[in-house]
Amino acid sequence: MPGLYIHIPFCRQACTYCDFHFSTSSLYRPQLVSAIAKELDHRASEWQDEPMNTVYFGGGTPSQLSSQELEEILNAVNKNYRLTNGAEFTFEANPEDLTEEYLKSLKSIGVNRLSIGIQSFRDDDLIQMNRAHNAQQAIRCVLNAAELGIHAISIDLIYGIPALSDAAWIEQLETAKQLPINHLSCYALTVEQGTPLAKLIKQGKRSNTDDEQAERHFRILQQWASENNFSHYEVSNLAKPGGKAVHNSAYWSGESYLGIGPSAHSFQNNQRRFNIPNNQKYIRSLEDGDAAHEIENLQDHERYNEIILTGMRTLNGIQKQKIKEINPKYYLYFHKLLENHPDKDSIYITETSIKLNPSAWFRADGIASDFFYLSK
Ligand code: SF4
Structure with a gap:
């Protein structure tokens, strides 16, 4: 069954590392x-x-929407789309926006899962990243949300920050453990071209990231998850029992989804649609009927590559049948490459799937790309 993604491209301020589509202008x-x-x-x-x-409100910062703005969008959802019984309704939010009143309004419109962009419980990190909240707000909003009856709460944390020692990273995870959350997303700090962070590093005002430190933090995370009842079910995602993200899991297993808003992607019938990542052009194009967009018809080898990339990153692994359904030749191709691959001992094949041993997960993307089929 498909999922609905709505991109809200507003942010209070620009985080130094971010390369998503957003605007800080109202x-x-x-x-x-x-x-x-x-x-x-x-x-x-x-x-x-x-x-x-x-239904997934992502961004940008959906919690920048006022209750009235949210209502306008939700009316359009309810008027045009049927939701399954008990549909997961996730709303991404930043701590500084989650006042008690705002949390109540989210609950009243049916939000049943919050994804909160905490990133760090250390004020120094938050200042360096130009986040708009502090550590105290981060903790308070999670407690408030749970008290108000939102029981599925995910938080985002960033590791591999140059100033974050191994001990400080463990402290971050221990703080998370004390909170009433059932899901945790952890991302390595990456320096994307064109971001303020890339500029600051170039000017010598910030230290660059260090792969070895990020890998150490990742291994700490793996160890911590195994000791704390979190299933590490995707390279960047961990869940308590029953807490896996339904929406994101559907992306990884190749389900269809409809993406609304500037820069949003959609996927249906082997076709990807990319909405224009420009707010004004997006608005103007809707005046003429549809959002400006590009369409890409995925070729067989591109579908195969996607299945390899997403599957290599998950605990469930790559479903063999999905590769064979595209064309059995890709399964043979995978096997041929596997014979001589330096990580072949980290890849194991079960009756139904191909899995990467979690000990090699830190390099999952690179290993997956070794198995890509490149069209001639
Ligand atoms: S990280 Fe999130 S809050 Fe920060 S600028 Fe990017 S989209 Fe906005």
């Missing part, structure tokens, strides 16, 4: 909210009344 904001509602109207017919299994 200019055109009402028009953009209306354009999102319009796109929801316009594209409903593509999905032929298929019920949505998940």
Whole structure:
């Protein structure tokens, strides 16, 4: 069953490391909210009344939306889409926005899962990253959300920050453990080109990241998860029993999804659609009927490569049948490469799947790319 993703491209301020599509300007904001509602109207017919299994507000910062703006978008969702019973409704939020009143309004509209961008419980890290909250707000908002009855709470943390010692990283995880969360997403700090962080490093004002430190932090995370009842079910995601993210898990297993908003992607019938990552052009295009977008028809080898990439990163692994369904020749191709691969002892094959041993997960993307099929 498909999922619905809605991209909210506003942020209070720009985090130094971020390369997502967002704007810190409020200019055109009402028009953009209306354009999102319009796109929801316009594209409903593509999905032929298929019920949505998940709704996910991501960004950017969805918690920058006022209750009225949120209502306008939700009305368009409810008018045009059916949701399955008990559909997962995730809302990404930043701690500084999660006042008690805002949390209550999220609960009242049916949000049943919060994904909170905490990133660090250390004020120094937060200042360096130009986050808009402090450590105390981070802890308080999680406690408040749980007290108000939102029981599925995920938090994001970043490791591999140059100033974060191994001991300090363990402390971060121990702080997370004390909180009423059932999901944790942990990402290595990466320096993306064109970000303020890349510039600061170039100017010598910040230290560069260090792969060895990031790998040590990743191994600490693996060890910590195994000792604390968290299933490390994807390279960057950990869940307590029953806490796995339904929406994201559907991406990794190749389910269809509808992406609404500037820069949002959609996937259906081997076709990817990329909405334009520009707020003004997005608004203007909706005035003419549909969001400006590009379409890519995935070729067989591209589908195979995606299955390898996402599957290599998950505990469930790559489902053999999915490769064979594309074309059995890709399964033979994989096997041929495996024979001489330096990590062949870390890859094991079960009756139904191909799995990468978690001890090699830190290098999952690189290992996966070794098995890509490159079209001639
Ligand atoms: S709040 Fe999130 S989307 Fe916005 S700049 Fe920071 S990391 Fe990027």
